[in-house]
Amino acid sequence: MSANVDENFLRTQRVGHLATVDARGRPVVVPFCFVYDGKAFYSSLDEKAKKVSPEKLRRTQNIRVNPEVALVIDHYEEDWGKLKFVLIRGRARILYSGKEHGRAIELLREKYAQYRSMRLENRPVLKIVPWRIREWTAE
Structure with a gap:
């Protein structure tokens, strides 16, 4: 990862x-809640209302076919002098269980109070390991 990237920004932003x-080759973009531990990004396929099971979500199917993904984490203000975004390119995996899966859920619950009442232990977690991170600010 680039030494110039604001890790605090990546850890504190709420939505990407x-x-x-x-x-x-058809792209799909979805908003997601995430945590960043300094090495990887994690996101739960949680209990929020979805029309299909986590296995049938388009993002899950796409990752199985092509694990290369992109993330955008941004900050917007009407004062465009304060705009900022980070573009992350990485490789995704789906975690179903294990120590890393459990740790990701702990981190997500620390960041998002809504996850504390959800049963996430049996839900898949997306892990994204970045191979390129680029930051842009208007400053």
């Missing part, structure tokens, strides 16, 4: 956008 690509 995840881009995946299907087998035919």
